[in-house]
Amino acid sequence: MKYTREYFEQMPVRQGTMSTKWDWCNTRFKLPADAKVLPMWVADMDFYSPREVIEAVKMRADLGCWGYTCKTPELFDAIVGWVARRYGWQTAREEICLTPGVIPGFHMAIQAFTNPGDGVIIQPPVYYPFKSGVEINGRVVVNNPLKEKDGEWTIDFDDLEAKAKDPHTTMMIFCNPHNPAGRAWSAEDVARVAGICECHGVVLVSDEIHADLIMPGHEHHAACAVCPDLKNNCVTFYAPSKTFNLAGLQTAYAVIPGAELRSKFQKALEVAHLGIANSFGIAAMIAAYTHCDDYVTALCEYVDANMDFMKEFIETRLPELKMKKSQATYMVWVDFRGTGMNADEIENFILYKAKIATDMGRWFGPGGEGWLRFNLAVPRALLEKALLQLEAALKNR
Numbered sequence: 001m002k003y004t005r006e007y008f009e010q011m012p013v014r015q016g017t018m019s020t021k022w023d024w025c026n027t028r029f030k031l032p033a034d035a036k037v038l039p040m041w042v043a044d045m046d047f048y049s050p051r052e053v054i055e056a057v058k059m060r061a062d063l064g065c066w067g068y069t070c071k072t073p074e075l076f077d078a079i080v081g082w083v084a085r086r087y088g089w090q091t092a093r094e095e096i097c098l099t100p101g102v103i104p105g106f107h108m109a110i111q112a113f114t115n116p117g118d119g120v121i122i123q124p125p126v127y128y129p130f131k132s133g134v135e136i137n138g139r140v141v142v143n144n145p146l147k148e149k150d151g152e153w154t155i156d157f158d159d160l161e162a163k164a165k166d167p168h169t170t171m172m173i174f175c176n177p178h179n180p181a182g183r184a185w186s187a188e189d190v191a192r193v194a195g196i197c198e199c200h201g202v203v204l205v206s207d208e209i210h211a212d213l214i215m216p217g218h219e220h221h222a223a224c225a226v227c228p229d230l231k232n233n234c235v236t237f238y239a240p241s242k243t244f245n246l247a248g249l250q251t252a253y254a255v256i257p258g259a260e261l262r263s264k265f266q267k268a269l270e271v272a273h274l275g276i277a278n279s280f281g282i283a284a285m286i287a288a289y290t291h292c293d294d295y296v297t298a299l300c301e302y303v304d305a306n307m308d309f310m311k312e313f314i315e316t317r318l319p320e321l322k323m324k325k326s327q328a329t330y331m332v333w334v335d336f337r338g339t340g341m342n343a344d345e346i347e348n349f350i351l352y353k354a355k356i357a358t359d360m361g362r363w364f365g366p367g368g369e370g371w372l373r374f375n376l377a378v379p380r381a382l383l384e385k386a387l388l389q390l391e392a393a394l395k396n397r
């Protein structure tokens with residue numbers, strides 16, 4: 001099917017559908033059940049999945065019988081094809097391990113490749129389950145904070161090298177592209193991170209779940225595509241969930257070219273008995289990875305236009321705020337520090353005055369104070385409504 005902007009202007013009904021973003025919002029933000037807040041938090045999309053995926057899932061539903069499901073060669077071929085076509089990385093069927101999500105995947109990686117008490121590097125402000133994943137598994141978070149100047153977030157390589165040198169540090173979880181900073185790291189950045197990890201015996205876990213959501217004019221650089229020599233030291237996670245709005249189908253995968261790392265990872269999956277496939281997730285992934293390249297192109301163009309719209313609105317009507325367009329992901333990271341409010345006041349303002357639920361900067365760790373993350377995978381009309389609410393609230397505060 002041909003995808004145009006009209007496809008993304010339709011608003012699926014989400015209220016009352018067990019949607020975390022819409023139906024769990026008031027609970028998450030401790031709001032009264034009848035409070036009317038516009039949810040722009042959580043990373044899923046207020047867009048329909050591609051038609052081809054909807055049809056594939058309907059066909060599965062029509063079977064009326066969903067017993068244990070096997071992972072067919074067709075599934076692995078679809079993944080190998082996608083990774084080669086989209087990220088320029090030639091993998092092989094046997095290098096792929098299915099997981100029920102990227103978060104369960106990196107929890108397994110922590111268990112498989114590190115020991116209790118080991119240090120795991122993360123780069124805050126970063127997707128908050130990295131920190132909680134390290135801590136809940138009894139490992140120690142080692143922060144290598146990103147540096148920020150005029151809204152541009154970069155890696156502090158000297159600090160990274162110093163932290164990686166510590167013999168207690170055995171793993172790094174790299175957010176590539178970076179959520180929430182919206183950076184599609186350059187090939188040089190990726191190569192430097194990979195080189196430092198390799199040199200100091202630190203296993204590189206590259207979370208590339210946002211690899212398809214690259215805005216026009218930017219590129220994704222898969223760690224193992226940039227550094228083929230890295231293959232014995234790197235585990236990469238992908239999923240069709242962000243790209244095609246399939247998070248509820250709980251299907252993701254790791255690509256692990258190194259035999260030793262792969263066998264340790266498979267063992268951890270076996271211990272947790274997580275090798276079983278989701279019948280709907282597999283059908284959706286095969287359809288998405290086989291027929292939906294055009295959807296991704298149109299989606300990224302739509303999100304990029306939303307970013308232009310929001311940037312222009314902020315620059316012309318909300319001068320206290322600052323935002324840079326993201327190079328990747330459908331989130332934008334907005335700087336509220338110019339309002340003069342502290343982090344508590346910003347959170348209260350966005351929820352109670354603007355009546356918008358966003359991911360709060362502090363959730364992402366050091367460096368996040370004073371920032372809010374907005375999800376722009378929404379029809380333009382919803383974005384415009386949110387911006388008008390924000391403008392009115394800023395005027396009346």
Ligand SMILES: Cc1ncc(COP(=O)(O)O)c(C=O)c1O
Binds near residue numbers: 179247252
């Ligand atoms: C960087 C990153 N990793 C992982 C996830 C979630 O992965 P999953 O739902 O497959 O566990 C997200 C969701 O927003 C994310 O941004």
